Amino acid sequence: xxxxxxxxxxxxxxxxxxxxxxxxxxxxxxxxxxxxxxxxxxxxxxxxxxxxxxxxxxxxxxxxxxxxxxxxxxxxxxxxxxxxxxxxxxxxxxxxxxxxxxxxxxxxxxxxxxxxxxxxxxxxxxxxxxxxxxxxxxxxxxxxxxxxxxxxxxxxxxxxxxxxxxxxxxxxxxxxxxxxxxxxxxxxxxxxxxxxxxxxxxxxxxxxxxxxxxxxxxxxxxxxxxxxxxxxxxxxxxxxxxxxxxxxxxxxxxxxxxxxxxxxxxxxxxxxxxxxxxxxxxxxxxxxxxxxxxxxxxxxxxxxxxxxxxxxxxxxxxxxxxxxxxxxxxxxxxxxxxxxxxxxxxxxxxxxxxxxxxxxxxxxxxxxxxxxxx
Ligand SMILES: Cc1cc2nc3c(=O)[nH]c(=O)nc-3n(C[C@H](O)[C@H](O)[C@H](O)COP(=O)(O)O)c2cc1C
Numbered sequence: 001x002x003x004x005x006x007x008x009x010x011x012x013x014x015x016x017x018x019x020x021x022x023x024x025x026x027x028x029x030x031x032x033x034x035x036x037x038x039x040x041x042x043x044x045x046x047x048x049x050x051x052x053x054x055x056x057x058x059x060x061x062x063x064x065x066x067x068x069x070x071x072x073x074x075x076x077x078x079x080x081x082x083x084x085x086x087x088x089x090x091x092x093x094x095x096x097x098x099x100x101x102x103x104x105x106x107x108x109x110x111x112x113x114x115x116x117x118x119x120x121x122x123x124x125x126x127x128x129x130x131x132x133x134x135x136x137x138x139x140x141x142x143x144x145x146x147x148x149x150x151x152x153x154x155x156x157x158x159x160x161x162x163x164x165x166x167x168x169x170x171x172x173x174x175x176x177x178x179x180x181x182x183x184x185x186x187x188x189x190x191x192x193x194x195x196x197x198x199x200x201x202x203x204x205x206x207x208x209x210x211x212x213x214x215x216x217x218x219x220x221x222x223x224x225x226x227x228x229x230x231x232x233x234x235x236x237x238x239x240x241x242x243x244x245x246x247x248x249x250x251x252x253x254x255x256x257x258x259x260x261x262x263x264x265x266x267x268x269x270x271x272x273x274x275x276x277x278x279x280x281x282x283x284x285x286x287x288x289x290x291x292x293x294x295x296x297x298x299x300x301x302x303x304x305x306x307x308x309x310x311x312x313x314x315x316x317x318x319x320x321x322x323x324x325x326x327x328x329x330x331x332x333x334x335x336x337x338x339x340x341x342x343x344x345x346x347x348x349x350x351x352x353x354x355x356x357x358x359x360x361x362x363x364x365x366x367x368x369x370x371x372x373x374x
Contacts, residue, residue: 033073050333067104161214
């Protein structure tokens, strides 16, 4: 019988429990992506709050390509000294810290008129209506190299691992999705081609960080569209290819879209209260996990230790990452360690998005919210 609170190892990482903090953009970094005191405090509270591993909010890998304001940057070496101090502070609490790195693309409303926005194809994003410029193969080489260099910086700065953001309709997940990727070259068409960019990025990252450094990816178990989205079988194919090429573990999210045609089908679903609404990507994730040897982390709607432990023992899912629950209560894991039946305060209202820093509505004044892309 496996338990949530047992210690496990993933390569060089020791994890004191099976709960991770899912990447959460805090909207609190400086305009150019540097850490702020306010942001450091959020991470320190999380580190003291009991979670075993923290994934940072996404960090942009090319200076000119920032999909949202006030997110972390990792686009040049000047970030290394400040992140080094930061990782040491967090690790002193007995917690791992992994940095998530991203290239945004058309899922962005930030300065989109003054920037060149790359996409696999010139297909308007259904939520932002931004039409990207189709990437040339030279652009793809630039992208691959930017991810590799950023991963090298993450390692030098002392993070326990790096996570590629391959989900939520940001650029890498767009390559995987037939909806966004209409290319006719070797990067489009069948899933073998649509996966090529991510495979090239993993290979370049491995060259940069070596064979043993923990490299994760967040990707979709399915886009959750009934037409033209990434299917579970295709995700399984990608996962197996990444496993062969040395990915350390995969965090499975899902559901690109949340609009009138696909209500509440996005990655962060609303109103997760009843047990049957919780852990909403776990079933599709479990279908993939049973074919993989590497650790699988499930994200999306985990709200109770009992449900997580049930999944832990009934499926091949080994870890659980928590977004909004920890955003509301940084110490919920400590509370759960005392009482596994403790109810989280988060009701998945999705009012975490706020122009002056993404903060749970219950943790801030005044109460005003704006929903921005995630
Ligand atoms: C305020 C906010 C910011 C987020 N930022 C990111 C991010 O930077 N990278 C990412 O992969 N997902 C991001 N997400 C999505 C979460 O990581 C997670 O996948 C989603 O919230 C579902 O998990 P939950 O039900 O535990 O909240 C964000 C979610 C929220 C609410």
